[in-house]
Amino acid sequence: MAKGSGLSIDTDRIGCFLHHPTVINSFPDDHHHHHHHNNNSNRRLNHHHPKLKLEPMETTQQVPNTIQFPVNLNCTSHDGDEDDEGVDPPPSCDKRRVIGEMDFFADRKQGGRNETAAADAGGSDKKGLDVNVNTGLRLLTANTSTCQSTAEDGKSHNSDDKRAKAERAVLQAELERMNVENQRLRDALNQVTSNYNTLQMHLITLTQHQNHRNRDHKTENNSANGNPEVNNNRLHGGFSGGQVVPRQFMDLGLASAADTDEPALSPSEEERLPVNNAAAKELCDDHAREDSPEDGSNKVARLNPAKNVDQATEATMRKARVSVRARSEAPMISDGCQWRKYGQKMAKGNPCPRAYYRCTMAAACPVRKQVQRCAEDRSILTTTYEGNHNHPLPPAAMAMASTTSSAARMLLSGSMPSSDGHIHHHPNFFPRPSLLPCPSTMATISASAPFPTVTLDLTQNPNNPLQFQRPPAQFQLPFPNPNAAAILPQLFGQAIHSNQSKFSGLHMSHDAVQQQNSLAETVNALTADPNFTAALAAAIGSLIGGGQPNNNGNNGGSISSGNNNSSDSK
DNA sequence: CGCTTTTGACCAGCGC
DNA sequence: GCGCTGGTCAAAAGCG
Numbered sequence A: 001m002a003k004g005s006g007l008s009i010d011t012d013r014i015g016c017f018l019h020h021p022t023v024i025n026s027f028p029d030d031h032h033h034h035h036h037h038n039n040n041s042n043r044r045l046n047h048h049h050p051k052l053k054l055e056p057m058e059t060t061q062q063v064p065n066t067i068q069f070p071v072n073l074n075c076t077s078h079d080g081d082e083d084d085e086g087v088d089p090p091p092s093c094d095k096r097r098v099i100g101e102m103d104f105f106a107d108r109k110q111g112g113r114n115e116t117a118a119a120d121a122g123g124s125d126k127k128g129l130d131v132n133v134n135t136g137l138r139l140l141t142a143n144t145s146t147c148q149s150t151a152e153d154g155k156s157h158n159s160d161d162k163r164a165k166a167e168r169a170v171l172q173a174e175l176e177r178m179n180v181e182n183q184r185l186r187d188a189l190n191q192v193t194s195n196y197n198t199l200q201m202h203l204i205t206l207t208q209h210q211n212h213r214n215r216d217h218k219t220e221n222n223s224a225n226g227n228p229e230v231n232n233n234r235l236h237g238g239f240s241g242g243q244v245v246p247r248q249f250m251d252l253g254l255a256s257a258a259d260t261d262e263p264a265l266s267p268s269e270e271e272r273l274p275v276n277n278a279a280a281k282e283l284c285d286d287h288a289r290e291d292s293p294e295d296g297s298n299k300v301a302r303l304n305p306a307k308n309v310d311q312a313t314e315a316t317m318r319k320a321r322v323s324v325r326a327r328s329e330a331p332m333i334s335d336g337c338q339w340r341k342y343g344q345k346m347a348k349g350n351p352c353p354r355a356y357y358r359c360t361m362a363a364a365c366p367v368r369k370q371v372q373r374c375a376e377d378r379s380i381l382t383t384t385y386e387g388n389h390n391h392p393l394p395p396a397a398m399a400m401a402s403t404t405s406s407a408a409r410m411l412l413s414g415s416m417p418s419s420d421g422h423i424h425h426h427p428n429f430f431p432r433p434s435l436l437p438c439p440s441t442m443a444t445i446s447a448s449a450p451f452p453t454v455t456l457d458l459t460q461n462p463n464n465p466l467q468f469q470r471p472p473a474q475f476q477l478p479f480p481n482p483n484a485a486a487i488l489p490q491l492f493g494q495a496i497h498s499n500q501s502k503f504s505g506l507h508m509s510h511d512a513v514q515q516q517n518s519l520a521e522t523v524n525a526l527t528a529d530p531n532f533t534a535a536l537a538a539a540i541g542s543l544i545g546g547g548q549p550n551n552n553g554n555n556g557g558s559i560s561s562g563n564n565n566s567s568d569s570k
Numbered sequence B: 001c002g003c004t005t006t007t008g009a010c011c012a013g014c015g016c
Numbered sequence C: 001g002c003g004c005t006g007g008t009c010a011a012a013a014g015c016g
Helices: A006-018 A020-023 A027-033 A040-048 A055-060 A072-081 A091-110 A115-122 A126-132 A135-150 A152-219 A227-235 A267-291 A293-298 A307-316 A393-414 A482-503 A509-529 A532-540
Strands: A323-328 A339-346 A353-359 A368-373 A378-384 A415-418 A423-425 A441-447 A453-457 A474-476
Touching: A115 A353, A152 A474, A307 A482
Parallel strands: A323 A453
Antiparallel strands: A323 A378, A339 A353, A353 A368, A368 A378, A415 A423, A441 A453, A441 A474
């Protein structure tokens, strides 16, 4: 049961890239990984999700050690829900309600001896409501009332009042929290909606341009027989006349499902489809995988025979990668994810071995990364990410994940490797690079690499990114362009928001809060700074080096202690 | 005991 | 076809 309870998987991927609204409900899995800490959001889910346990949630509430029965919550909501303030029931009523709970304890102490009062309580409507609501505690309530009747002294009365007030305050606080959370979820939904619209427009633009391209291409190749449908269906992925269209990269190689011909799908559905299909498959596979987890985790790429066709296509496709160069003495930059090393190789032309890591935060997370020190400067660590996480990410991991995914998207949506082997930037996204205000120094697209790779060079001072190291045969990616600037905040904001909502309840440790804050700052920096990479450097810089801010937890860059010293290896 | 790392073997793609 | 290279697998060892 440990790793891949299916739920998380759906959400996961969505959260990372598509930010599908459904993400909002996708905590449970995380629960798994980040047990102990639970949040407000979890509580709600618990009601619906049979798997979730109630205890942790209830126990962690700030509510005093008194009574923590959900039943009571409902009860109060019934009574005073509409107007918290105005609810103030008449003293008697209030008293009675509270007393019911108090009596519960009193009863315990006294050994409960009256059932007659219970019948009394059931009489009136509101009172009856209380009693009914606390059906489970019926005897207790009865006892309480009797207790009250028996002990009429002022002392108990006062203490009861105090307790009643305290109880009410607790309930009100609870209600407030719920409202806040609802508001947050609403905001998240709005955010998702707006982002969806943005992406849709983005896709439409791409589609139009692709149509244009296809038309041109067709006129060249098929001047004789014009079959207009030939290439149109390819817009969603796959090759069209040797061209790699952007869609196939949108999911970094995971959009195989979208490769099937489904022309009727709207862009949004199209985006969703691969996720859902993958998620469904994950769910199906999980059972089998639980028995043989090794298989599941190791053969992600070849898992499903059903995917054969897609894989064949995918095999021919090139995967987008995001490479991050950063100075770090640590064997690996801590990006907040859990990684498992699965291989190490000596790469040609570099005395330092290249280590291969796989994300282990979810059973079948396809994300992998390679870590290698720079041959010329051993202090520079090159980390190459590939794939998208299919699970929710802890706040500490969101910065890097959203950064790399966004960079990859930028790369894929803005560039079109064509048959000539060069990368052509989409005019919409990279217009007139030479005219851009910023020299775009720190991000490059490698046209010669086997995979389309965007390299983010963070080895320079983010504040002074004007010097570029070595752009040999590499295509400069002018990130700071108007359209990119328009999209990035969406992407980042979305990732942040959706994940924030997801994790709002999971990590509320001080560190986590700080991380979230720094993350928010990062987002602000990214959205405000015209130079994306400079801001990116600032963001990632916070993750690199001494910090390892999240290492206290398990999810903090689980860097292998010293294995990667690159001293040995084959 | 379960998870991670190590490391030699294996496989696929590519160029010659 | 062969060799090179990058990438992955999986048994064994290590570790907490």
